[in-house]
Amino acid sequence: MGTVVSLSLAAEATTTEEPWGGGAGGSGPAGFAPDDPATVALARAIIALHEADRVFSTWQPRSPMSRLRRGEIELSEAPPEVAEVLDLCRRARDASGGWFDPWRMPGGVDPTGLVKGWAAERALAALRGSGAPAGMVNAGGDIAVFGEPAPGEPWRIGIQDPRREDCVLCVVEFTGDGAVATSGTYQRGFHVVDPETEAPARELIAATVAGPSLAFADALATGLLASGGQALERVAANDGYSALIVGADGRMRATPGFPVAVELALAG
């Protein structure tokens, strides 16, 4: 178990005539450039991800988030990022028309639907700090990017087909910064709960939200899935955000701003 995070960092390649080290066959001596900005940035990104997990994991009973849920600590006693995330959760709840609601989860307030995207954004900020021209974080299918992967080229992100793990439904493009998050019922069974009925949401098998913030896109995708599609217009009403939903019957709907570049398998 565990969310797999893929980090990608574009850097200007150094053009070299000589292999490093100057030793026989270029075999490097022990020791390497510890100040390499890309390496430092990647290390910082990894630290940011682990730190987010340490604070917010609801699977670890001793995490600050778990202790807050049990009422063992007050919000003021938790690390400051807990309050920051819960504030974002409140805003995402409003932005989803109430469909994303961490306060109506079983077991107490649970910001998990937003934290993965938030943590990925923190990791992306670390990559950005390297001065690299472009970078990407893909946290279990929730993706944030900055820059251009190659000069003049957009980021191209495939949207997983929820019914076939080796297929994508379409390709979206981002020029410069952006984020895209997908929630689905297909990986863990029905895991998103409709806050109205407290029953699993079943009308949709996947919801994808694109927009400027991955934390928000992640939360909105979760809420959109929980709504069974009812929140589609509300989600798309947020400035800069757009969405794609896939119904249990395979039918798809996208809001007008959804940045589809290539349609591959538009069903229904």
Next chain:
Amino acid sequence: MRRSAIVLAATAAGLGFVLAYHPSGGANAALPASVAASSKSGVGAGVTAVGSDQPLQGGLGDLQVRVSAQNGKITSVGMATLNVHGPQSAQITGSVIPQLNQQVVASNGRSIHAVSGATYTSQAYARSLQAALDKIATTGGSNAALGTGNGNGGVAVTGGGGHDD
């Protein structure tokens, strides 16, 4: 302009992680030297090894880092495996990487950089298209993307060992 893409995969939420990144691009036609560095004393030492100025506490596990350097600069960290002290660890192997669907490669003949989907677990990741992308990136694919096919010789870093030029 040439760029090297660095790709790395790590599991964060489950605190198991496997990472690999590599450079690609024409500049890498000159194969880098490699140097292996390993730490058995926990993440803190491992992160120091990859250049962070922030010590990491917590005893998550052993971190192995394999570094490729070119002209005195790191160009890639080949493979780092964090052996987690706990039940949750991910080992991503070639055998579970799916065959890439031809439709992806055929999407206008252009590459995709990532796949968005509800890929919650490391097991799901191992079967995912994103894993296939990362696999390509870490075994000499071009620009960490599918379908570019520009012939740049990436550096195979997952196999370990140094390169002679």
